[in-house]
Amino acid sequence: xNEKYNFAEIEKKWQxxxxxxxxxxxxxxxxxxxxxxxxxxxxxxxxxxxxHVRNYSIGDVVARFKHMEGFNVLHPMGYDAFGLPAENAAIxxxxxxxxxxxxxxxEMTAQLKTMGISYDWDRTVETCNENYYKWMxxxxxxxxxxxxxxxxxxxxxxxxxxATVLANEQVVDGxxxxxxxxxxxxxxxxxxxxxxxxxxxxxxxxDILEGWPEKVKIMQKNWIGKSHGAELTFDLKDSxxxxxxxxxxxxTIYGTTxxxxxxxxxxxxxxxxxxxxxxxxxxxxxxxxxxxxERSSTTKEKTGVFTGTYAINPLTKAELPIYVAxxxxxxxxxxxxxxVPAHDQRDFDFAKAYNIPIIAVIDTxxxxxxxxxxxxxxxxQGVMINSGEFNGLKTKxxxxxxxxxxxxxxxxxxTTNYKLRDWxxxxxxxxxxxxxxxxxEKCGWVPEKVENLPVKLPTDVEFTGKGESPIASSKTFVxxxxxCCGAPAKREIDTMDTFLDSSWYFLRYCDAQNDKEAFNxxxxxxxxxxxxxxxxxxxxxxxxxYARFFQMALYDLGLVNTEEPFQNLLTQGMVIKDGxxxxxxxxxxxxxxxxxxxxxxxxxxxxxxFAAPPDRELDWSDAGVEGAYRFLGRVYRLVYEMSxxxxxxxxxxxxxxxxxxxxxxxxxxxTIKKVTExxxxxxxxxxxxxxxxxxxxxxxxxxxGDINEELFATAITDLIIVLxxxxxxxxxxxxxxxxxxxxxxxxxxxxxxxxxxVKDTVEIVVQVNGKVKSKLNAPxxxxxxxxxxxxxADESVAKLTDGMNIVKVIxxxxxxxxxxxx
RNA sequence: GCGAGAGUGGUGAAAUUGGCAGACACGCUAGACUUAGGAUCUAGUGCCCAAGGCGUGAGGGUUCAAAUCCCUUCUCUCGCACCA
Numbered sequence: 001x002n003e004k005y006n007f008a009e010i011e012k013k014w015q016x017x018x019x020x021x022x023x024x025x026x027x028x029x030x031x032x033x034x035x036x037x038x039x040x041x042x043x044x045x046x047x048x049x050x051x052h053v054r055n056y057s058i059g060d061v062v063a064r065f066k067h068m069e070g071f072n073v074l075h076p077m078g079y080d081a082f083g084l085p086a087e088n089a090a091i092x093x094x095x096x097x098x099x100x101x102x103x104x105x106x107e108m109t110a111q112l113k114t115m116g117i118s119y120d121w122d123r124t125v126e127t128c129n130e131n132y133y134k135w136m137x138x139x140x141x142x143x144x145x146x147x148x149x150x151x152x153x154x155x156x157x158x159x160x161x162x163a164t165v166l167a168n169e170q171v172v173d174g175x176x177x178x179x180x181x182x183x184x185x186x187x188x189x190x191x192x193x194x195x196x197x198x199x200x201x202x203x204x205x206x207d208i209l210e211g212w213p214e215k216v217k218i219m220q221k222n223w224i225g226k227s228h229g230a231e232l233t234f235d236l237k238d239s240x241x242x243x244x245x246x247x248x249x250x251x252t253i254y255g256t257t258x259x260x261x262x263x264x265x266x267x268x269x270x271x272x273x274x275x276x277x278x279x280x281x282x283x284x285x286x287x288x289x290x291x292x293x294e295r296s297s298t299t300k301e302k303t304g305v306f307t308g309t310y311a312i313n314p315l316t317k318a319e320l321p322i323y324v325a326x327x328x329x330x331x332x333x334x335x336x337x338x339x340v341p342a343h344d345q346r347d348f349d350f351a352k353a354y355n356i357p358i359i360a361v362i363d364t365x366x367x368x369x370x371x372x373x374x375x376x377x378x379x380x381q382g383v384m385i386n387s388g389e390f391n392g393l394k395t396k397x398x399x400x401x402x403x404x405x406x407x408x409x410x411x412x413x414x415t416t417n418y419k420l421r422d423w424x425x426x427x428x429x430x431x432x433x434x435x436x437x438x439x440x441e442k443c444g445w446v447p448e449k450v451e452n453l454p455v456k457l458p459t460d461v462e463f464t465g466k467g468e469s470p471i472a473s474s475k476t477f478v479x480x481x482x483x484c485c486g487a488p489a490k491r492e493i494d495t496m497d498t499f500l501d502s503s504w505y506f507l508r509y510c511d512a513q514n515d516k517e518a519f520n521x522x523x524x525x526x527x528x529x530x531x532x533x534x535x536x537x538x539x540x541x542x543x544x545x546y547a548r549f550f551q552m553a554l555y556d557l558g559l560v561n562t563e564e565p566f567q568n569l570l571t572q573g574m575v576i577k578d579g580x581x582x583x584x585x586x587x588x589x590x591x592x593x594x595x596x597x598x599x600x601x602x603x604x605x606x607x608x609x610f611a612a613p614p615d616r617e618l619d620w621s622d623a624g625v626e627g628a629y630r631f632l633g634r635v636y637r638l639v640y641e642m643s644x645x646x647x648x649x650x651x652x653x654x655x656x657x658x659x660x661x662x663x664x665x666x667x668x669x670x671t672i673k674k675v676t677e678x679x680x681x682x683x684x685x686x687x688x689x690x691x692x693x694x695x696x697x698x699x700x701x702x703x704x705g706d707i708n709e710e711l712f713a714t715a716i717t718d719l720i721i722v723l724x725x726x727x728x729x730x731x732x733x734x735x736x737x738x739x740x741x742x743x744x745x746x747x748x749x750x751x752x753x754x755x756x757x758v759k760d761t762v763e764i765v766v767q768v769n770g771k772v773k774s775k776l777n778a779p780x781x782x783x784x785x786x787x788x789x790x791x792x793a794d795e796s797v798a799k800l801t802d803g804m805n806i807v808k809v810i811x812x813x814x815x816x817x818x819x820x821x822x
Numbered sequence: 823g824c825g826a827g828a829g830u831g832g833u834g835a836a837a838u839u840g841g842c843a844g845a846c847a848c849g850c851u852a853g854a855c856u857u858a859g860g861a862u863c864u865a866g867u868g869c870c871c872a873a874g875g876c877g878u879g880a881g882g883g884u885u886c887a888a889a890u891c892c893c894u895u896c897u898c899u900c901g902c903a904c905c906a
Contacts, residue, residue: 215826219901222825227905247906260906295904302904327904337906345823346904419905540901610847611834617899619834623848626860631847637862677838687836690846697846700863765842770887772842810886816841820886 001737005636007600011729015116023743024118026074028526035071036527037063038506040535040543041078041125044104045085048111050575050582050608050620051536053592057605058572058614058685059534060117064725065680067118068749074527075118076509078125079105082133082498087431087470090463097431098459101128111593115601116728118745123512127501128431132508134454135518136501137436139550141447142557144437148194151445154424158186182291191426191435191494195549199224199418201563202548211568213615216540223541225419230403231334232412234259237310237319241270246333246417249343250406251398254387255361257351258339259311259322260304262330263287271322273308280305280324287326295326302327302350314411315388325350333417341377348377361386362395423546425497430461430470432495440482440489449483455491469493502543503550506530506565524560529567534614537571544569570614570683577620590620602727603629609685609726632730635696635723638703639716639734646709649739651717651750654710661708665756667698668715672752675722685726692723718750765816766797773800784811791817 018024028034039059042052056077063075086097105126112119125132143149161181195202203224206217229248236242243259261268263284272280283305287295304325311320320339327346328337341351341358351358360371364382369375371385381395390398406412426435436448436455448455458474471477471493482489504518510527511519535543544566551565574581577588595604607628612618642648656662671691678688699715716738724731724744735744761777764787774797778790788811791797801821808820 215901218826222902225902225905229906245906249906327906329905332905340906344906346906349904417905419902537900613835616828616835621834621848624834627847630862633862682838684836684838686834687838687846690836693846763842767842767887770841770885775842808886810841812841812887816887818841818886 001640001733003640005633005730007602007632007730008597010733011114011116011600011602014729014732015113018116018118018743018745019113019121021743023745024075024120025122026072026120028523029072030526032072033070034074034527035066035532036074036530037066037532038076038509038530038534040533040539041080041502041505042108043083043085044079044081044101044108046104046107048108048592050590050592051572053115053604054572054575054608054614054618055534055536056112056115056117057608058570058683059532060115060605060728061609061679061685061725062532062534062683063118064728064745065749067745068721068725068747069680070748073118074123074509075120076123076125076512077112077117077119077121078123078505078509079108079127080498080502080505081105081126081128082432082495082501084429084431087429087463090431091465094463096459097463098128098457101431114596115592115605118728123509125505125508125512127433127498127505130454130456131515132505133433133501135508136433136496136504137448137453137455138450138518139504139554140433140496140500141436141450142559143193143553144447146553146557148197148553149191149425150194151189151191153187153189154192155185156188156190156424157183159183182293184291185288188428190424191437191492193423193425193549195423195546196418196420198549198552199226199420201552202420202545205548205552205564209564209566209569212566213569213571216537216544216569216571219540220545223420223545225417227417229415229417230399230406230412231415232314232338232406234311234314234320234338234411236271236322237312239271239309241267243267243271243311243322243336244334245336245338246415247338249340249395249399250402250412251384251387251390251393251395252340252343252361253313253315253338253402254384254390255340255342255359256313256320256338257318257341257357257359258347258354259320260325260328260337260339260347260350261307261322262328262335263324263326264330265335267336268307268324271307271309272324276306276308280307283324290326302346302353304350304354306354314406314409321356323350323354331421332419342374343377343379345377345379348374359386423497423549425500426492426494427497428469428493429495430457430463432498433501434471435492435494435496437492438480438483438489439492440484440487442487443482443484443489446482446484446489452483469495471495499542499546500550503546504554506533506547507554507560518559521559521561528560529562529565532568532570533566534570534572536574540571572614573612573617575608575618575620579619582620590622595625599625599629600632600729602632602730606632606689606727610689611686613686614683631693631696632727634700635719636730636734638696638699639720639737642703642712642716643738646707646712648713648716651714652710654708654714656711657708658706660702660705661711662756664698664702664711664715665753666759667695668718669752669754669756671695672718672722672750673757676749676752679725689726692719692726695719720744721747721750762814764791764814766791766800767816767818768800768821770818780814783813787811787813788817 037059039055063073067073081101086101089095089100090097159181203226206221227248229246230250231244231246233242233244304323307322307324309322311322313320339347341347342360343362358374360374362382363385364378364380366378384390384393384398403414434455434457438446438448440446458477460474460476461470462473463470478490480489480491507519507524511523514520547565552563554560555563580586580588582589607625610628611624656665674691675688678684720731720734732744759780762780763775764778765772766774776794782790788809801819804821806819806821810818
């Protein structure tokens with residue numbers, strides 16, 4: 001240890017030693033309690049950004065802390081390595097996606113290593129690695145055999161300029177991310193996962209995820225979007241056809257004055273009368289041309305056309321004109337709705353635009369409203385009116401009774417609906433896991449034989465950025481034989497959505513090197529669940545829902561033993577600068593590389609953890625980084641200077657002789673307690689660090705007086721230990737300097753001494769009518785009555801209430817006395 | 823529009839169960855040391871002129887006591903967004 005804090009030298013030295021000694025390598029140990037801490041793995045774009053640094057710094061504090069507490073800690077890192085940027089690089093610069101990706105992985109790994117994080121690098125997973133995607137394909141086949149994967153024709157995003165299909169992620173504000181052309185829809189045959197089969201379980205299990213932020217659970221709940229209602233079938237006038245609607249408000253049936261069908265629904269053609277066909281066809285065509293943004297941006301203006309056909313209200317027998325309108329979604333419910341303009345604002349807007357009668361059938365009790373001439377739809381609950389036998393019923397009962405009536409009439413039933421759709425998993429892209437399916441004229445779609453996995457990505461492909469998947473250009477890939485009958489057959493040329501790869505990587509970490517199976521069940525039983533998952537809130541729905549779905553499906557296949565993969569979830573806030581998200585276009589990006597070079601990884605980590613609580617936004621401040629750097633220098637100087645004069649080689653038995661001794665012992669134990677609770681318990685790293693700073697301030701004060709060497713040695717020792725999860729390199733350097741040959745990572749976390757935290761006297765706040773008037777010292781441990789007696793006997797207190805009438809005294813032991821006077 | 827969260831000094835923030843508002847840090851001011859200081863150490867720093875007041879977006883309420891609980895309201899951020 002030099003006199004000066006040379007972070008560059010220190011960090012390099014310890015990173016090398018840690019790696020050589022493999023101190024972060026873990027194996028299953030049934031005798032030890034495990035702890036699995038996981039940070040969301042990055043896409044290997046080549047460079048770390050501050051969000052990564054924040055994510056991994058948080059994870060490393062947790063990992064190091066839990067390890068020092070005695071847990072067998074699994075703390076892995078890997079790469080979500082398939083995806084579009086690699087392919088775009090190929091199109092733009094002619095670099096092979098594999099080469100580009102693997103180079104980035106190497107660069108990013110080197111960068112990660114400069115942060116000094118306690119990863120077990122032997123468990124690294126790269127999703128583009130054959131030994132990973134082989135098992136991805138195997139899992140796909142298990143899902144397929146279970147009936148969870150199917151192929152169907154559907155609408156996908158299409159860029160007319162690039163003449164290629166785009167993934168949802170490639171559509172930015174309704175436009176192609178590359179050429180900014182407005183994205184349209186195109187029909188294509190696509191692979192889907194039946195995530196909707198799991199909708200109810202995904203919803204219900206949210207209740208048991210107590211360690212998840214409420215916000216994320218609510219977002220998932222809304223995304224699943226379960227609603228209760230009824231399906232009701234209407235007869236048509238002059239036709240044998242019927243149409244079925246879904247409604248959450250069957251109680252408003254008497255207020256139905258029209259019907260609406262989504263333009264895409266095939267039944268539209270059946271219902272349209274010859275004289276209306278031209279208008280309906282034109283409308284359908286217009287809708288098909290509209291982009292998603294156009295269709296949803298005109299929120300208020302409702303358009304539609306009359307089909308010429310009427311439905312019959314089953315209770316009133318009224319004739320209801322059937323319209324086609326694009327405000328009805330084809331793929332939700334039945335694609336048809338009953339129009340109740342009085343009690344649904346969208347229907348109200350439509351009725352106003354097309355002069356359809358509006359009949360109020362619910363009195364919501366809204367003040368001053370004219371039920372015969374509603375100014376807007378009343379969507380609240382209320383009492384039924386104009387509804388024959390049901391008049392007077394409250395909404396809740398009415399829904400039940402009306403639904404029952406439909407059931408008795410044989411024209412309806414209670415049902416539930418979900419907003420969640422099946423997961424479209426195929427991508428017309430090269431750089432992803434090939435879908436291991438083969439199409440045979442005779443046998444249809446057949447999975448590749450397991451012994452033939454992996455279905456390798458071909459390398460003889462062209463990247464033009466146009467047309468279908470580049471895989472189609474391979475001369476070796478497409479043609480194969482049917483695994484079933486041996487006849488010539490063709491391989492699926494689509495690849496998997498990369499969200500599949502990231503839906504089970506946490507299982508692979510448990511057994512990353514296995515070449516016999518995706519993961520060994522016993523190892524999974526030992527390590528799973530992930531005790532603490534940490535990542536950005538932007539994954540609240542997609543990744544976190546897909547991963548939950550995978551875990552459930554794998555559970556049903558008997559491959560894992562739990563239904564939910566992530567016990568606790570911490571969603572970290574964004575790193576911003578000057579109130580804005582760091583971005584190249586604004587020019588406010590601070591690169592981790594630059595900060596680590598200038599101040600070191602310890603400073604970067606400390607600042608990031610100290611500047612804000614982990615789940616909140618973090619405002620980057622160069623001055624704040626300086627502050628963190630200064631603090632580390634302050635600790636370093638303290639240790640260096642005092643080690644020249646005293647023997648500080650470990651924790652020692654000490655007795656406090658002076659008040660200063662007692663104060664330091666108190667500060668030391670209070671800090672250990674605070675860091676233990678804040679860093680290990682509630683993940684309040686900022687306050688944990690502030691208490692370490694307080695301890696250092698105390699020690700600076702203390703060293704100006706008489707030094708109790710045993711006490712000071714203990715304080716220095718524990719200080720270094722509690723600092724180590726936040727700033728591991730400098731801590732290790734100081735630790736070694738004090739004569740230790742072991743590694744801080746393997747040192748047990750210190751325990752605090754309760755006795756040292758009990759003070760002889762406590763400061764009691766004296767309030768008069770709730771206002772602080774004075775403070776005085778009282779013996780510790782007085783109960784209410786004794787405290788009141790003690791305080792009231794004090795002369796200064798008597799003065800405070802001189803001439804006043806004390807009507808009540810409130811005593812809070814150890815804290816305050818409030819005198820209520822008149 | 824619906825849903826969630828947040829508003830505290832010049833700044834980032836703390837206050838964990840209703841009990842001293844502003845810990846810790848940045849910044850600023852002064853001093854010490856120094857050839858020098860953008861190093862280091864020490865002291866001060868919510869606001870108002872002192873006594874004494876006033877202060878947690880605004881307004882009201884509950885309570886001996888409110889940043890914290892309740893009602894009303896404003897602003898901002900995020901998510902969803904024609905889901906019948």
